[in-house]
Amino acid sequence: SLTAGVVAVQGDVEEHADAIERAARARGAEVTVHEIRESGVVPDCDLLAMPGGESTTISRLVHSEGIAPEIREHVAAGKPLLATCAGLIVASSEPNDERVDELGLLDVAVERNAFGRQKDSFEAPLSVDGLADDDPYPAVFIRAPAIDDVGGDADVLASWDDRPVAVREGPVVGTAFHPELTPDSRIHGLAFFENAAADVPALEVEKAR
């Protein structure tokens, strides 16, 4: 059975835990989800999610609690990480905000709150590379960042308004939107179970069938 972690220093944690459970269950996998508020838990996790919330707060707490180096080691070991919205900003290599101490796990620059005040929050049907089927993904954006520069090692999986909003680099998938806020768990499935990046070992899924 799998062990999952959701970085739980701040942000929409329970929704990610639910989405991980749904994605795992759909594949006949057992999963135990831990909420990560301190160091020492990440090393036990097969997969990790870093949620949306407020990126300066999440960044400050993952460093002060000693979780940041463990997340880096998790990714260096080729284990999957899904970083959403504020989590994407923290995982990026250039948050363009000196209050965010970035982890540098995704070779992208981001612009916080890029989609404008009048569109603080919106839903968009996205075409996302690598999903299990071709149906548009109902992406919820809430004061979302945009992705400005995508380095050579990262691939754009989806764009909106001509700006990248989902990227993958090895075992890391980052989204500007909130895949945990819809019943559609295909992004969690992509990040954790069907990441096609060559250097990501498949998770052992014990099929119940």
Ligand code: GLN
């Ligand atoms: N605007 C937030 C930030 O920049 C991110 C918003 C979110 O995670 N929903 O930190």
